[in-house]
Amino acid sequence: MTQLINIPAQLKKTDLTHLLKQMWQIRFFEEKVDEFFAKGMIHGTTHLAVGQEASAVGSIAVLQERDKITSTHRGHGHCIAKGAEVNRMMAELFGRTTGYCKGKGGSMHIADVDKGNLGANGIVGGGFAIATGAALTSQMKNEGYVVLCFFGDGASNEGSFHEALNLASIWKLPVVFVCENNQYGMSGPAKEMMNVEDVAKRAVAYGVPGKVVDGNDVFDVMNGVGEAVERARNGEGPSIIEAKTYRWKGHSKSDAKKYRTREEEQEWRAKDPIARLRDALIGEGLLTEESAAEIKAAAKKEIEDSVEFSKASPMPTIEDLMEDIYA
Amino acid sequence: MRELTYLEAVREAMSQEMRRNEDVFILGEDIGVYGGAFGVTRGMIEEFGPERIRNTPISEAAISGTAVGAALTGMRPILELQFSDFMTIAMDNMVNQAAKIRYMYGGKGKVPMVLRTPAGSGTGAAAQHSQSLEAWMAHVPGLKVVQPSTAYDAKGLLKAAIDEDNPVIFYEHKLCYKTTSDVPEELYSIPLGKADVKREGSDVTIVATAIMVHKALEAAAKLEEQGISVEVIDPRTLVPLDTETIIESVKKTGRLVVVHEAVKRGGFGGEIASTIAESEAFDYLDAPIMRLGGKAVPIPYNPELEKSAIPGVDDIVAAVKETLNRH
Ligand SMILES: Cc1ncc(C[n+]2csc(CCOP(=O)(O)OP(=O)(O)O)c2C)c(N)n1
Numbered sequence: 001m002t003q004l005i006n007i008p009a010q011l012k013k014t015d016l017t018h019l020l021k022q023m024w025q026i027r028f029f030e031e032k033v034d035e036f037f038a039k040g041m042i043h044g045t046t047h048l049a050v051g052q053e054a055s056a057v058g059s060i061a062v063l064q065e066r067d068k069i070t071s072t073h074r075g076h077g078h079c080i081a082k083g084a085e086v087n088r089m090m091a092e093l094f095g096r097t098t099g100y101c102k103g104k105g106g107s108m109h110i111a112d113v114d115k116g117n118l119g120a121n122g123i124v125g126g127g128f129a130i131a132t133g134a135a136l137t138s139q140m141k142n143e144g145y146v147v148l149c150f151f152g153d154g155a156s157n158e159g160s161f162h163e164a165l166n167l168a169s170i171w172k173l174p175v176v177f178v179c180e181n182n183q184y185g186m187s188g189p190a191k192e193m194m195n196v197e198d199v200a201k202r203a204v205a206y207g208v209p210g211k212v213v214d215g216n217d218v219f220d221v222m223n224g225v226g227e228a229v230e231r232a233r234n235g236e237g238p239s240i241i242e243a244k245t246y247r248w249k250g251h252s253k254s255d256a257k258k259y260r261t262r263e264e265e266q267e268w269r270a271k272d273p274i275a276r277l278r279d280a281l282i283g284e285g286l287l288t289e290e291s292a293a294e295i296k297a298a299a300k301k302e303i304e305d306s307v308e309f310s311k312a313s314p315m316p317t318i319e320d321l322m323e324d325i326y327a
Numbered sequence: 328m329r330e331l332t333y334l335e336a337v338r339e340a341m342s343q344e345m346r347r348n349e350d351v352f353i354l355g356e357d358i359g360v361y362g363g364a365f366g367v368t369r370g371m372i373e374e375f376g377p378e379r380i381r382n383t384p385i386s387e388a389a390i391s392g393t394a395v396g397a398a399l400t401g402m403r404p405i406l407e408l409q410f411s412d413f414m415t416i417a418m419d420n421m422v423n424q425a426a427k428i429r430y431m432y433g434g435k436g437k438v439p440m441v442l443r444t445p446a447g448s449g450t451g452a453a454a455q456h457s458q459s460l461e462a463w464m465a466h467v468p469g470l471k472v473v474q475p476s477t478a479y480d481a482k483g484l485l486k487a488a489i490d491e492d493n494p495v496i497f498y499e500h501k502l503c504y505k506t507t508s509d510v511p512e513e514l515y516s517i518p519l520g521k522a523d524v525k526r527e528g529s530d531v532t533i534v535a536t537a538i539m540v541h542k543a544l545e546a547a548a549k550l551e552e553q554g555i556s557v558e559v560i561d562p563r564t565l566v567p568l569d570t571e572t573i574i575e576s577v578k579k580t581g582r583l584v585v586v587h588e589a590v591k592r593g594g595f596g597g598e599i600a601s602t603i604a605e606s607e608a609f610d611y612l613d614a615p616i617m618r619l620g621g622k623a624v625p626i627p628y629n630p631e632l633e634k635s636a637i638p639g640v641d642d643i644v645a646a647v648k649e650t651l652n653r654h
Contacts, residue, residue: 043630044451095629106453106628122455123413124385157384158416185385187361193384258360321632322624 004283005217005276013286017295019061019218020281023053023274024299026077029086032303033076033093033107037253042093046107047074051216051248054273055180056081058221059148059243062229068116068134069148070127073108074180074247075120078150082117084110090306096313102324103316116145124185125158127151128177132164135175135238146232147175148225154185156199162206165238169206172237176228179242180215186251187259200242208238215243216273246271328509336478336510337367337443337499340485341405343514345375348403351489354381354390355407364409365445365504391417391442395425395494398440403489410456411446411498414463425494426469437492441485447500447538447588448633454625457633459537459589464496465565465598471495471519472565476540478508480563483517490516500537500588520567524576528558531582531647534573534599535559539586539638546643557647565595573599574608581613582650588637591620614653617646 007016030050036042049056056077060069063082071078079089084100092099093107100110111119118134121127131149138145155161156179168175179199183190196202203210209231213224221243228239246268250257257265281287331339345351352375353368359382362369372380383390387408394404408417425438448457465472471493475481481499488495525540526547535543540561547557558576562568577583583603585596596618603609603616619638627633 044453044628045456092628095632101628103629104453104625104627104632106451108455109453109628122453123416125416126455154385157386159386159388185356186364187357187359188382188384192382255361316627316629316632318632318635321627321635322622325624 003271003276005219005280007280007284007286008219008223015061016281016286019057020274020277020292021295021299022057022081023218023277024296025086025302026053026056026080027274028300028303029076029080029089032307034249044106045252046093047252048249049074049077049247051268051272052180052182052245053077054218054277055178055215055221055243055245058218059150059178059225062222062226063146063148066116066145067148068118068145069150070118070131070134071120071150072127072152072155073120073122073124074152075110075150076107079110079112079117079120082112083115084112084117086302086306087309091310091313094310094313095315096310097316097320098309098313102320104324125151125155125160128160128164131175132168132173135168135173136171138174139171144233145174146229149175149177151177151179152185153179153181153183153190153199154188154193156202157185157193165206165208168238169208172235174232174235175238176225176232177238177240178225179240180245181242182245182247184247184251184259189259198242200240203240208240210240210242212242212244215245216271216276218273218277328511330507331478331510332505332507333475333478333481333499334365334367334504336482337485338369338371339510340482340489340514342371342374344486344489345379347514350401350403351405352379352381352402353405353407354383354394356383356385356409358382358407363407365501368407387413387416388420391420392424394440394442395420395428395438398438398494399428399436404440405489406440406442408442408444411444411460412455412458414444414460417442421464421470421494421496422467426467429493430469438494439492441488441495441497443497443499445501445504446498447502448626448637449502449538451628451630451633453628457626459587459621461496461498461565462589462593462595465595469494470566472498473519473563474498474537474565475563476500476503476537476561478506478510480517480523480561482510483515484519484563486514487516487519491519498537502538506541517563519564520569522560522562522569522572524558524572525561526557526559528556528580530556530580531584531650532558532560532573532576532580533584533586533643533647535561535586536565536595537588539588542638542640543586543643545640546647549640549644550647555647555651568602570602570606573603574606577603577608578611581611583612584617584619584643584646584650586619586638586643586646588621590623591618592623594620596620614650617650619643619646
């Protein structure tokens with residue numbers, strides 16, 4: 001039995017199916033990546049956010065196109081939700097020239113600066129001050145955009161979190177810090193790595209609002225982040241929104257998950273954000289089983305196609321090695 | 328004798344030291360049940376418990392500074408930094424605190440700590456997880472810098488580093504972790520500042536560090552088939568540097584090729600080359616000194632590009648031949 005969620009009355013049907021489609025795209029993208037890693041067809045390292053789709057999709061759903069995000073090492077979902085083409089994302093993981101980083105960045109560094117995705121980051125906590133700086137530009141140039149800074153519970157223990165929040169707060173910058181609290185920083189349980197239950201409580205120290213939302217309920221995420229974004233856009237400064245969620249997979253490919261129980265994993269699987277959204281839509285009569293299946297199949301096909309696209313794309317050549325070091 | 332991997336040798340040195348000396352403890356991210364990002368501390372928490380195998384939050388600034396403080400007051404901490412790239416976040420504590428304290432205090436106090444960290448490319452982890460930054464640390468008076476290339480050396484050098492009353496940066500190359508060599512069961516020490524002649528030869532001296540030692544030996548074997556006799560020297564520690572062994576070798580062979588994975592520009596190879604140029608060995612040189620190092624480019628994700636960013640066996644072979652053709 002999946003847990004039920006409530007659908008806000010003001011959302012249009014098209015918005016709703018869009019949310020569902022994006023969440024499925026993310027899920028299928030990551031499962032495909034997982035499969036290819038296991039087969040040795042993708043190299044390097046990758047961090048999957050299977051189970052966390054609602055926080056990425058819900059947060060970005062309330063943004064306008066001109067708004068910006070900074071992402072993390074677990075950033076495929078943020079990237080897709082911000083409108084990235086899955087073809088170019090998959091090609092990046094295959095190390096091809098058609099990838100977002102021309103095959104030079106890989107999973108941890110995908111960015112699409114033109115579309116407001118200021119980049120995933122291999123450095124935990126690397127995005128806090130960058131997001132703050134992007135918000136400073138918005139304020140100084142009066143550009144009116146808001147920046148969403150995604151981060152994990154573990155990252156909130158880095159000094160950069162505290163320093164960036166303090167700065168954003170005193171300067172009232174239009175930035176929203178969205179914590180995806182998936183309960184662990186690699187193997188470190190959040191409850192052992194900080195002495196407050198909620199990352200959102202840390203907001204008090206910086207004189208900004210902090211709110212906890214159900215990170216597996218896409219609508220609860222939209223409400224929480226939506227309020228914070230409005231506040232930021234009105235010049236009232238930053239907030240912290242903490243989405244409680246869970247990553248189903250290991251931290252990265254070589255993780256025996258000895259630090260948590262299989263029971264706990266099962267408990268969270270029952271809160272699958274995608275099943276909850278689909279069931280709610282069908283329950284309210286906004287979607288039929290058939291059209292849900294169609295959306296799902298279309299998302300799956302896009303991912304399959306992205307694999308074909310990637311395989312057909314060229315590898316970079318040695319001449320490309322020294323390109324793009326300087327602007 | 329038994330064979331151990333480099334990774335096991337590092338672990339064994341720490342375990343044996345910890346059994347011997349209550350003051351030694353390890354702190355770092357995910358070093359408990361997870362066993363560390365690369366598995367170096369696997370199983371240690373079972374023997375030594377969480378007091379001495381201290382899992383930390385993700386906060387390199389705090390944990391490096393904590394290690395400095397603990398060292399200054401009588402403990403002998405070993406800090407595991409997950410990737411050497413994250414030195415940037417621990418930098419203030421290592422460079423402005425650990426390295427300076429004894430001198431600034433007029434010879435009062437000491438900071439006996441070891442910062443162990445995996446460096447280097449070859450795993451597809453891309454630009455923020457693949458750097459070789461040892462020259463940074465070697466530049467700072469007050470720090471010692473170790474770079475073992477074999478399991479045997481790793482165990483003996485780590486023991487010496489733990490016994491040191493000064494801060495030591497201990498670079499472990501990721502691709503060395505799985506290499507094996509004969510390692511004695513008992514605890515033994517290899518003094519810092521003592522180079523090792525990994526292979527004797529008479530035509531050319533190669534000074535190589537970390538993973539490049541293995542590549543240099545491969546190159547030497549190939550060159551031997553062509554009648555060229557190569558001596559391979561591994562300094563093992565950059566600070567202190569055993570200039571004597573290198574000078575003696577160059578006096579014998581009359582030719583020097585220096586090779587490291589770190590970017591050539593501003594790299595430690597320049598230091599070795601100028602040391603020889605300034606020494607009595609200069610008069611014995613039959614050809615200009617050659618330096619091989621990484622290209623001045625961030626490490627790319629694509630595996631072929633990644634390989635081409637750093638010296639390979641063929642590059643070393645070519646460099647040796649080139650120096651033989653110069654007079
Ligand atoms: C500065 C830095 N320290 C450590 C790491 C290694 N590392 C990568 S992800 C991670 C865990 C991050 O936890 P959290 O912020 O909670 O995000 P999650 O992985 O749970 O999404 C760690 C320790 C890193 N990449 N950067």
